[in-house]
Amino acid sequence: xxxxxxxxILLLITNFSELKSEEKNDILKNKILKNIRCLICQGQSVYxxxxxxxxxIKLIVDRKINEGLKEEYIYEFLREKYGDWIVYDPQLxxxxxxLWLLPLLLFLLGGAIMRKKIKI
Amino acid sequence: MFxxxxxxxxxxxxxxFSFLLCTIAIQDFNKVNKKLNENIIILTFLQLxxxxxxxxxxxLSFINSDFSNETVFNNSHTTKPLFYKISGTWGNHEGSLLxxxxxxxxxxxxxxxxxxxxxxxxxxxxxxxxxxxxxGFFLFVLTTSNPFNYLFPIPKEGLGLNPxxxxxxxxxxxxxxxxxxxxxxxxxxxSLAAVAQNYISQEWAQHIKKWVLIxxxxxxxxxxxxxxxxxxELGWGGFWFWDPVENVSLMPWLSLTALLHCIAVLxxxxxxTSWVVVLSITTFTLSMCGTFLVRSGLLNSVxxxxxxxxxxxxxxxxxxxxxxLSLGVFFIFHKDNNxxxxxFFWLSRETSIxxxxxxxxxxxxxxxxxxxxxxxxxxxxxEKISVxxxxxxxxxxxxxxxxxxxxxxxxxxxxxxxxxxxxxxIIIIFIISIILTFFIIKNLTTNILFYTLLLSAxxxxxxxxxxxxxxxxxxxxxxxxxxxxxxxxxxxxLFNGIxxxxxxxxxxxxxxxxxxxxxxxxxxxxxxxESNFNSIIxxxxxxxxxxxxxxxxxxxxxxxxxxxxxxxxxxxxxxxEDKFIVMNLVKGNEYFNxxxxxxxxxxxxWISVFLLGLGGTIGLFKTxx
Numbered sequence: 001x002x003x004x005x006x007x008x009i010l011l012l013i014t015n016f017s018e019l020k021s022e023e024k025n026d027i028l029k030n031k032i033l034k035n036i037r038c039l040i041c042q043g044q045s046v047y048x049x050x051x052x053x054x055x056x057i058k059l060i061v062d063r064k065i066n067e068g069l070k071e072e073y074i075y076e077f078l079r080e081k082y083g084d085w086i087v088y089d090p091q092l093x094x095x096x097x098x099l100w101l102l103p104l105l106l107f108l109l110g111g112a113i114m115r116k117k118i119k120i
Numbered sequence: 121m122f123x124x125x126x127x128x129x130x131x132x133x134x135x136x137f138s139f140l141l142c143t144i145a146i147q148d149f150n151k152v153n154k155k156l157n158e159n160i161i162i163l164t165f166l167q168l169x170x171x172x173x174x175x176x177x178x179x180l181s182f183i184n185s186d187f188s189n190e191t192v193f194n195n196s197h198t199t200k201p202l203f204y205k206i207s208g209t210w211g212n213h214e215g216s217l218l219x220x221x222x223x224x225x226x227x228x229x230x231x232x233x234x235x236x237x238x239x240x241x242x243x244x245x246x247x248x249x250x251x252x253x254x255x256g257f258f259l260f261v262l263t264t265s266n267p268f269n270y271l272f273p274i275p276k277e278g279l280g281l282n283p284x285x286x287x288x289x290x291x292x293x294x295x296x297x298x299x300x301x302x303x304x305x306x307x308x309x310x311s312l313a314a315v316a317q318n319y320i321s322q323e324w325a326q327h328i329k330k331w332v333l334i335x336x337x338x339x340x341x342x343x344x345x346x347x348x349x350x351x352x353e354l355g356w357g358g359f360w361f362w363d364p365v366e367n368v369s370l371m372p373w374l375s376l377t378a379l380l381h382c383i384a385v386l387x388x389x390x391x392x393t394s395w396v397v398v399l400s401i402t403t404f405t406l407s408m409c410g411t412f413l414v415r416s417g418l419l420n421s422v423x424x425x426x427x428x429x430x431x432x433x434x435x436x437x438x439x440x441x442x443x444x445l446s447l448g449v450f451f452i453f454h455k456d457n458n459x460x461x462x463x464f465f466w467l468s469r470e471t472s473i474x475x476x477x478x479x480x481x482x483x484x485x486x487x488x489x490x491x492x493x494x495x496x497x498x499x500x501x502x503e504k505i506s507v508x509x510x511x512x513x514x515x516x517x518x519x520x521x522x523x524x525x526x527x528x529x530x531x532x533x534x535x536x537x538x539x540x541x542x543x544x545x546i547i548i549i550f551i552i553s554i555i556l557t558f559f560i561i562k563n564l565t566t567n568i569l570f571y572t573l574l575l576s577a578x579x580x581x582x583x584x585x586x587x588x589x590x591x592x593x594x595x596x597x598x599x600x601x602x603x604x605x606x607x608x609x610x611x612x613x614l615f616n617g618i619x620x621x622x623x624x625x626x627x628x629x630x631x632x633x634x635x636x637x638x639x640x641x642x643x644x645x646x647x648x649x650e651s652n653f654n655s656i657i658x659x660x661x662x663x664x665x666x667x668x669x670x671x672x673x674x675x676x677x678x679x680x681x682x683x684x685x686x687x688x689x690x691x692x693x694x695x696x697e698d699k700f701i702v703m704n705l706v707k708g709n710e711y712f713n714x715x716x717x718x719x720x721x722x723x724x725x726w727i728s729v730f731l732l733g734l735g736g737t738i739g740l741f742k743t744x745x
Contacts, residue, residue, distance in 0.1 A: 023636060030622065037506050043363055045508075048356040050704050050713070088508025095503055099493045103515055107482040114478050118471055119463040 025065055032061050032074055035088045045088070124189050127177035128268040134170040134225070135258040137163060138251050145251075149244045156240050160247065161232050167254075168225040175218050178267050179209045187278050190269035191215060197280035197681040199651045207291030208281045213415065213431075214267035216294060220411075221261065223302040224254050231306050231331070238327060245313030246306075252445070253305055256438045264431045280681030283653070287353055293345040297369065300339025301407050304372055306331050307379070308404035311397050312446055316453045320397060325387035328400075330740060332383055335403075336376045337736040343369050344729040352689050357622070357700050357717045359725065362512045364419040367491045368410030371484060375403045378480035381473045388535055389470060394456055395477070401446045406488075408439045418495055467538045472530025479523045486515045517574065524577035524610065528584040531599055549587065553579035564618060575614060581607035598742060602735025605728045612724035622717040628710045638664040640716055653679040655688075658703055662716065672701040698722035 033047035038054045046054045046061075057078075064074045075087050090096045141163050148157040178191070182205045187193040195212045196205055209215045228250040235243050261267070284290075310328055314320050346369070351359040360366060379399040385392050413419050416432025464470040490507045498504055529546075557575040561568055585604035623635045633640045643659040655677045662670045675688040689702040697720040704713040 030624075035508065035510055037508070043361075043365075045356075045361075048354065048358075083504065085504040085506055088506045089510035090505045090507055095497060095501065095505065096493075099489060099497075099505075099507065099511075100515075102489055103482060103486040106485045107478075107519075110478045110481055114474050117464055117474060118466050120466045 028071065029061060029065055032065075032071060033058060035075070036061075036078060037086050037088060039082060039086060123177040123180045123184075123186065124268045124270065127174045127181070128266070130170040130174035130177070131258065131262060131268075134167050134174065134221070135255065135262065137167040137170065138255045138258065141167065142248060142251050145244045145247050149241060154240060156232070156243055160244075161229075164225070164229045164232055164247070168222075168229045171218070171221050171225045175209075175222050178215055178218060179206055182206060182209050185278060187276070188271050188274045189267075190271050191267045193271055193275050193278045195281050196278040197652070198277060199681060200281065200286070201652065203288075203291065204281060204286045204652075208285075210294045211281055211285045211290075214261070214265045216298075217257065217261050217265050218267055219294060219298050220302050221254065221257050223298050224250065224257060224305055227303055227306040228254070228309075231310070235327065239317065239319065242310075242313050242317045242319050245316050246310045249309035249312045250305065253309070253442070256441070260431075260434050260438065264428065264434050278681070280652075280679070282682070283677065283679040283684050283686050284353055286652070286679075287349060289345050289349040290353070293342060293349060296338055296345055297342025300335045300337070300342055300376075301369065301372060301410075303331070303335040303338060304376065304404045304407050307335065307400045308446070311400035312449045315397055315449055318453065318455060320386070320393040320454075322387055322390050325383050325396070329380075329383050329387065332376065332380050333736050333740045336373075336380055337733050337740070339369070339373050339376060340729060340733050340736070343373060344726060348726060351722075352691055352700075357620075357689070357702075357715075357719060359722075362490070362507075362509045364491050365414055367487045368413055368419075371410065371487055371491075372403050372406040374480050374484040374487065375399055375406055378477045378484075379403060381476045381480075385470050385473050391470075394454060397450060397454065401450070405439070405443060405446075408435070408442060412436055412439055413491070413495075465537045467533060467540065469530065469533045469535045469538070472526060472533055475526050476530065479519060479526075482519060483516060486512065490515075518570075520610065521573050521577045524574075524581045524607070527603055527606070528577075528581040531596065531603065532584075545587065546584070549583045550576075550580055553577075553583060571614070571618070575611075578607055578610040578614065582611060598735045598737075598739035600735075601738065602732050605731025605735060608724060608731065609728035612721040612728060615721045616719055616725065619720040620717060622715065624713070624715050626706055626711040627714050628712070633714075637718070638662060640714065642712070642714070652681065653677045658712065660701055660714075660716075662699060662701070670699055672699065674701050674703050676703065676705060693723050695723060696720060 030047060034045050036046040036057060038044045038046045038049040038051055038057075040051055040053045041049045044054075046057045060078075061074060064077065069077075075089070078086050079091075084090065084095075090099060092100050141160065144157065144163065145160055148160065151157075178189075180186075181189045181192045182196055183202065185192065185196055185198045185205070187196075191212060191214045195215075196208050200208070210219045228247060231246060231250075232243060235246075307328065310331065311320075314324050314328075343366075346366070347359045350361070350366075351357065379396065382392055382396050382399060386396050412432065412435040415435060416429070418432070464474065490511055494505050494507050532543075532546075553576045554572070556579055557572050561572050561575065564571075581603065585600050585607060588600050589604070621637065623633070623640070625633050625635075625640075627633055627640070627642045629642055629644060631642050633642075639662070641661040641663070643661060645659070646657045648655050648657055655675045657673050657675050660672045660674070662672060664670075670692050672690045672692060674690040677686045677688055678684075679686065685705070687702050687704055689700055691701075692699045697718055700717040700719055702715050704715075706713050
């Protein structure tokens, strides 16, 4: 009887996790699609678009996920093929140091200015 | 046709009145009389009347589908329902500029009417600065964007309004938004006038605060209306995409929010004068920058009506004129006359407001840099990058954690100097927030540490403000309600983001589709004809695991003028979640692409923005003793 119980629990767990991995793939896929620009649309992500371009990118992403590729590699693949323009998440490189670091520098600067106003 | 001419000549008369007003105002400025010349108020009223006449004649042309008017021809069609004929008036570049003028002239009239107790010279200078803006916009409208251009031969039919703009929320979105966005102009003019008169003082703070609040309330509601529209009309179930055009409306909001808090310090302690002026100038400059970015065609979106370089250059030059003017006034006239009380004690209300401003400016810089940097990079190195949601989430979300904590603690501090008190209630609330968050987050496979911190901070603000309601210590109800609304906003956005789920599948009529949380049944389709579109309505039944059934009816519309296919989502809203369904045609077969989403706490996002607005409104009507 005990073994039967364990068997059922095991079955449930494996079943459950199997469903989870499929769901996970879907969630991952949608997440990636939302972060890719539809190059022929006006300010839409691939996820939001029904254009032919978007459909073909959806297929590519689907295939890459099924091949087991990680999220970053899929972006990398798309960048190589279509350029940086396609991914909404800009990489940190010589083109984007200012973009990423200037706000943080301004935050520090603001903090320093504010510090002068405050006495402890 | 007649309306066209009335509209056009009213505009010219309005412009002439600007010059007349300036002359009389300058004369009156040098006179010794204490009171403002009554004629000035009458003249501003007449100027406003001319703009209203012009605006109504454009509306009339739209209602009558008078295609001898180029603007009407480009943006309307005889088959459109009356409501959208009217809203089409401001759904285009020329008409929306008339709306700009309307708000500019309305605000200066109301300002003069409501500022009787203020010094005469200050009122006159405010009028003059506002007239500079008004003249600029009159010239802009008349030279580059005349809404009353005449077409001959008269076309039989118009080109129609973009179908996705034919929507009730979007019909009222521009007027509401503009009351805030353009209303910021009066803060700009008044602060420059106050600088020139060395009148940045506690009395001034009390008087200008109302105008800041009015702009802020309308801007908040206007942004929300745009967001609601994006949610159900763009068909992807999101409500904020960090699209450049959305950012452009968020930037003045952030700086206005900073100003709103900063004004309170000026009101109580007569300090931070320079900073208040800088924020007032910044807010309207950001409004103008936004207009430039959107109307010059540098950004692509539904808000880009027509790409005419002349317009972009005009706004750019005008923008520079305003910036140079305001910097000039600021550096020549501004005296920082509060040297003696320059420092704040570290544990005080003032310091907490400074911290608010510090974070607000950081959020503003993130949004500003994220929006304009790609344009600069493209110009300088012709390399194209996209800056989208991941960028903003990474740079903003972590900073929200301390921001929320400060937001909860700040209002509890006293002005000038606070003592550290052992408030057990705060510690208990803090612990409850963390435990509650932990139990919620535990079962979710997300970034646990980060979400635990962010959610706890949001819950902490939520409970501290809630406690203030319950203990009836409502000495500052507008602040408490607004902060409570903000905590609710963050909480609902977070839960919405974490718990939303979706199913995307292809289905044909009669088919059932099972998924993790239930079953979708595609019952049937029906066709329907309206004057301006034909539609296919689909009938879906969504059954959840408990067997509850919800019926949803999304549409595919084929608009006739211009010819365009749109998907209309159907949404069932309850307090706990929105059920959202939208479908698309799949080319060449009988299948429909169906997207079903369940979006928990969606309605609370809108409710919390209303609470923010409610807090502001209470602040507006409350007179402090």
